[in-house]
Amino acid sequence: MTINRRHILAAAAASPVLLAGCASQNLEGYASEKPVLDLARYFNGTIDAHGIFQDRSGQIARRFTVVMVCTWTGDQGVLDEAFTYSDGTTQRRVWRLTRLADGRYTGTADDVIGEARGQTRGNAFQWNYTLALPVGGSIYHVDMDDWMYLMDDRVMLNRATMRKLGVRLGEVTLSFTRRAP
Template sequence: MKALRPTLLAGLTALAALGSTVLSGCAGSQVQDYTAERPLLDLRQYFNGDLVAHGMFTDRFGTIRRRFTVQMKAHWQGDSGVLEEDFLYSDGEKERRVWTLQRKADGGYVGRAADVVGEAEGRAAGPVLRWQYTLSLPVGGSHYQVAFDDWMVLMDEHTLLNRATMSKWGVRLGEVTLAFHKP
């Protein structure tokens, strides 16, 4: 029995360490984790002028449900910006969203659009921006409030990748993946 105690103690210690690792893994990435990485993402610089994005929506099972292209025009005056988005879906449907954006004194961002519930909030560090908001999505004759958690990553001066997780009541509905290109 004495010989088993060190082994049992080592096993319990390893189990506790594994549990700690698993629990800390649940916390996920934080924007500040990317502070030292480059290039730096400045929304006022990247989202300025004409841009185009190509994207798709995949459901929670990984099935591609919709593809789309977004033509954008953006401009800033100081810390205030406007981003006009014109969506064209693969089924021919069109949609328009106009964001008003504001850079806050602490370096964060807030945004508003007609179909956004309240304000979108974002924080950038290094090449990464985390943008969170609730969107009122029309489905049939109803509107559903869906939470979006966007992670944007500036790859170079022309390319920005975006992965947005959509959820309702904490249940993951799917993902929107976008590739932005700035000429």
């Protein structure tokens, strides 16, 4: 067996392992997880969040807190987010969500290009959207793959991967805590 043939065989044998590492999560895999996430129930009232943005090297590039005031009327929800960053700057994002059939949701916000689309299964919510991200006087359109996991009645964890033209730019990690009524 020549060296080239050995390399090809080794690459063929390793490729399923390598491809598995590139596979994305499967929302259906969370269908039986508890507690079951109902976005209208969880995002109702005031929620505090603490988060970080890590660049592609894993370095924490930004820390922030968020106070969210959330309300629902029927299948329509408003999530009013007030961000405060560690450098003292602030930002506001107001999500307008619509609950559809089969655990599906759509959402809009002023800095979201088009419409966000997502779905719940079990304790998880996954959605995708394009965010108009201001960076140093420019606006970049970045693709967000956003996953939320309900831990209990008060705590939800959130991890979102940010990409531009398919290149991973970094990750946002948040911990949400519902205030007691």
